[in-house]
Amino acid sequence: MDSNISYGDDYKFIPATSIASGTGMEVLPGIYYHTIQIVNICLVGEPGSNEFVLIDAGMPHSADKITSVIEERFGADSRPRAIILTHGHFDHVGGIVELVNKWKVPVYAHSLEIPFLTGTESYPDPDTSVEGGMISKMSAMFPTDPINLAGNVKELPSDGTIPHMPGFRWIHTPGHSPGHVSLFRDKDGALIAGDAFVTVKQEYLYKVLTQEQEISGPPRYLTTDWVAAKESVKKLAELNPKVAVTGHGLPMSGDLLTSSLNVLVKDFEQIAIPGYGKYVDKPKQ
Template sequence: MIKKNNVSFFQVAQGVWGMKLTFVNIYMIANRRGVAKGWVLVDTGPKHSADKIIAMAEALFGVGTRPSAIVLTHGHSDHTGSLEDLLKHWKVPVYAHKLEIPYLTGRASYPPPDPTVGGGVMSLFSVLFSRKPVDIKGKIKEIDTDEGIPELPEWKVIETPGHSPGHISLFLPLNTTLIAGDAFSTTKPESAIYVLNYIKKISGPPMYFTPDWPSAKRSVETLANLQPRIAAPGHGPVMRGRELQLALADLTENFDEKSVPDSGRYVGDPARYDENGLVYVPPFKVNHKFLAIAAVTGLAVGLIATAGAKKLFN
């Protein structure tokens, strides 16, 4: 961990740094050459993170710095929450896959989360996560997946749908560094204990917000075939070397058992999209296990809230 100017961040690889913002990571990539030398921001974290991101950028690149571009792995709120605040500070282009653009221009919302998938309290709380689309019309640029991103000339754009329709990952062949977004995780994203404490455990994408499991499985296979030696995910710590390659191989071989929930809204019946947004969402299914867990969780939350209120007013 690096601490500079009262901000903490970590090094991923030469010229690549990351920062954990509550339970999600953002990354900064310094370019060695290309149309726009300088650096690029990958994802923007949850709301109210802009000041921390700006502080990290200035600790790395100097006061008054700004990126040559912002690249979004996808448009979910934990990856775009501070985007509009940052664009007030930095007048820079934003890149995303064409299938993400409806959710970044106010035209469409993502499909609902599935709180029935289990795995931890984050799944149950997923119903509280914002699905409201960001609206940055006029500032968004569609990624050319063949040509790549001009501001990242050495990095390849890898299409990794499943967690979202236009999800992308970034790969640097020079040293096989992978920025995976939410195509897979290196923690258990359904568990608050795991994500808040950065406990390492390779997993698939967050279950509660993954509406297309067949595509998610193919995306993990695609990334494993790249044989990365460094992987920087959206959720969880950086993994490296043999530990990473063995874990990715195991995840790929056992994806259905390790990553796909036993039951859930999108299991066996994925959501469908087109370039205008959401086309089909399967019906919500409630099971007895979910109702029992939800009741216990609701009771626990109520007790915590009551204790907090007593402490506040007594």
């Protein structure tokens, strides 16, 4: 194992799961998502080929599961050409150290997310006081220390292209984290939204467990800039996506996606922004 790369000191297994854990589906040809506990990973590329990428890296201690999902779809000993991160929160980088050590592939993220991925800067503490349900209260246990991928992580190209993802472009969608990005393909309206918005009320334990579908803003307990978060949702709605895979919850498509996104933009203050919380009035810069 490369001793230069490591997780933060607070890295640990998080005992949270949903009924969707272990399931996945192809939402469009060549776009497959899979749920690991309470978060989704995405695989973009044709089954059986060696031209594919992994988007996000799951919950802590999920590397073996991610490997098995990939080998089932692409064949034994398959490895992606790269790992693309929507952002670096613990539930999106949980298996990445083992995966980078195993595959020796580059990781790409927005320049503003690099400090959290190179051991330089910790994320702000989760807001356990924020309006919301049991997951918000549990968030004190969520890891926030930076992981260190050293020279294995690179900045996404400044021209908006995404390595090994022809036809896709990345869009800066901050708010949930400073360097959060969403990935969009113009030709068919495919959107990989990360946590810019989600399709489950991620704060509420019952809804997380049952995956009750309901469009929502980014998870409240880790969102530190609600002004930016609203602008990001507005930017994504204006793209008029046809299918959206989000970091949490089931994919959404068609008229339901369009109408739900429009409602989320129009009523963002009521739907997404919590009534109280330490980042509501004083965003962390």
